[in-house]
Amino acid sequence: MKNYYKPGDWNALCDRCGFKFKASELIEDWQGLRVCREDFETRHPMDFLKVYPDKVYVPWTRPDYTPGVSVSSSSTGGTALATSALASRRLGL
Numbered sequence: 677m678k679n680y681y682k683p684g685d686w687n688a689l690c691d692r693c694g695f696k697f698k699a700s701e702l703i704e705d706w707q708g709l710r711v712c713r714e715d716f717e718t719r720h721p722m723d724f725l726k727v728y729p730d731k732v733y734v735p736w737t738r739p740d741y742t743p744g745v746s747v748s749s750s751s752t753g754g755t756a757l758a759t760s761a762l763a764s765r766r767l768g769l
């Protein structure tokens with residue numbers, strides 16, 4: 677662009693391409709940059725999309741426990757090992 681006088685205007689550089697324009701020809705974009713008409717970009721519509729967070733949890737749960745080993749004695753004097761999770765919960769293990 678050639679330098680010329682225009683009352684009330686001045687030379688300015690485009691923030692994207694760096695070419696020289698008159699300040700009145702530059703447009704401020706959504707990022708706050710002063711750009712020429714060829715470099716002007718509107719903000720992408722996906723920036724305005726509202727996304728709801730996913731439900732990543734289950735509707736209900738139980739307290740966590742580890743299956744234990746319970747020992748019970750029988751009438752014959754022997755012992756039996758039970759790995760039942762239900763038995764360990766009854767014993768409070």
Ligand SMILES: [Zn+2]
Nearest residue numbers: 690693712715
């Ligand atoms: Zn430009």
